[in-house]
Amino acid sequence: MMFNDLNVRVSAKASIGKNVRIGDNTVVFDNVVIEDNATIAHNCVIGEPQNEYYSNPVYENPLTVVGSNSLIRSHTIIYAGNKLGENVSIGHRVTLRENNLIGHHTVIGTLSDIQGNVAIGNYCRLHSYVHISQFSKICNFVFIFPNVVLTNDPYPPSYDLKGGTIGDYTIVAAHSIILSGIEVGENCLVGANSVIKKNVPDYSLVMGNPAELVMDIRKYVILGKGKLYPWMYRFSKGMPWEKIGYEAWLGEKDMADEQ
Amino acid sequence: MMFNDLNVRVSAKASIGKNVRIGDNTVVFDNVVIEDNATIAHNCVIGEPQNEYYSNPVYENPLTVVGSNSLIRSHTIIYAGNKLGENVSIGHRVTLRENNLIGHHTVIGTLSDIQGNVAIGNYCRLHSYVHISQFSKICNFVFIFPNVVLTNDPYPPSYDLKGGTIGDYTIVAAHSIILSGIEVGENCLVGANSVIKKNVPDYSLVMGNPAELVMDIRKYVILGKGKLYPWMYRFSKGMPWEKIGYEAWLGEKDMADEQ
């Protein structure tokens, strides 16, 4: 009952690939490109016009791309100017404000709010209610858990908006806050409910308000489990090394990079 | 203007009881049972197909039940496989992922996100933006306030997902986090913004990050008010002891249990 072309409206100026499914009540605005084999579920808005639309009679909608094989779940709003890679998965009622770049194989959970002009890399996993403020940068293979907030105003209210950065392979647990302009390095683990007020070096386990360094994550031993971080050696679900293991994948990647 | 049969779509394979009202723009999928006197407001999706629907051409939707006299407010998404008891009340834009069991007389507030395979008992009150991760268990008469998160991954990302448990009559104040696998006992009070990292015995008042035991809740005296916990002796709104008082109800219940 989901793909009946009931009340679906697709602009004549949109480009729809092969085998694309579009759910009932979904609207696709001008200058949207939906690549092959993507699924847009019901009640979505793809290419929601930017603010200027309300006042400028000759407004033209910026290019918006949903990559091939992506799945956009129901009730999601994707503003004009977003570029989503291939195999992206977006949860229910997500809001992607204007001009975000979202990498391949990245997942964004239910009710998350990506505020615009945000760069998110490949293979990231954002859980529910994640709020990323404008001008933030999330690198690759980053996990962000529910209710995490990245802020961008160092002394609110100000004109000096500056987003934070989260490095590759880093995990940010639920309810943590990363303050404006802060750089969290690669391979870090930020404990639940932390407030990150200063830069975090690579391989740090940090927690608390304000967050303090607990130890090098490579020395973190869990009783009966041993050393679990970096996590890529023990977890591969949905990752590019899923079939061959992280070391083998790294080796292949290094060889490819050298060529 | 709410129940006009405008743009309502009900699968021929759904079962709709007596005096059921279904709001405009609502969709009811296959194998949904809506029991007598239930009200489904506008723009809801009842029986949203599970993931497999997108790829399996012979997918069959699991049974989904909305109990009698329940009220599902507008814009709510209830996935296939949920079983809701009688007199359940669900707020706006709630997301119930697949296969939750939700007891009688339970209330789930606006924008809450119940992630699937969760058991919630009778007479619970979940407020707004409550996030319950998969495999969690909420017993009966539990109050959970806004932005509380129950997590289920002990050392993310891992394959060892394990939900938490919250015992009967326990109250969890706003913004608290209960970590994976933790058991919070009965009759506890978790203060606002707490992070629960270890099991909490019955009758505990706990708070902080990490949460520590403050005192036995039965010894907690509020100036000018006296002892207020356990709360069942002073609060009965919407509870089964509303008309007779908690002690009398307990007595009746004990007699019934003995038979």
Next chain:
Amino acid sequence: MMFNDLNVRVSAKASIGKNVRIGDNTVVFDNVVIEDNATIAHNCVIGEPQNEYYSNPVYENPLTVVGSNSLIRSHTIIYAGNKLGENVSIGHRVTLRENNLIGHHTVIGTLSDIQGNVAIGNYCRLHSYVHISQFSKICNFVFIFPNVVLTNDPYPPSYDLKGGTIGDYTIVAAHSIILSGIEVGENCLVGANSVIKKNVPDYSLVMGNPAELVMDIRKYVILGKGKLYPWMYRFSKGMPWEKIGYEAWLGEKDMADEQ
């Protein structure tokens, strides 16, 4: 493609001003007044009936007002009994429960949840996922950042609901909680992730759980920036002193007040 009168339903008992635009799939219930030049985007519900509607056959919808030049973004639900001033801007998927008063030029962000019987003044900025419980009072020029919660139950569950108050010019950073009945004064700055358990005097910088006074905000010096608070002397975007400066505006206001 947004204002096509497609599936728009406006009650014959609603009053629609001049140059009002109403987006597709939006419903306007009885006794709603939409003043001149307001824009209601698509998929909104304006004047959502109060609870009684479901059971009272002679229910009459209370007066609901959207002020002139206001912009209500898509998927927002505004209950009956709300009164919104002029030039109000409401984000996507906001829920305004019944009987709130919202002042002129106030902005409420995506997914915020204003629980009803709340007073919000003029020129306030509420960011995303802000949860304001019933009976709270937000004065003028207040900034509230994502995931802030104002609670209203001093010893839950109780019948003694009492909202908090936030004074003029105060800023509450992300993830903070203001407990029931607390008064936060004017010109305060509440740090991220704070829990406010006691009243906060004017001009306080507070933070922590429980929040403690750090210093008088007027003495707060930021390296290389000097004294930045009160903020009105350095920030004017969207404020009534935008063109003339705060001091000049204050002077004009004082003169006007004297007459």
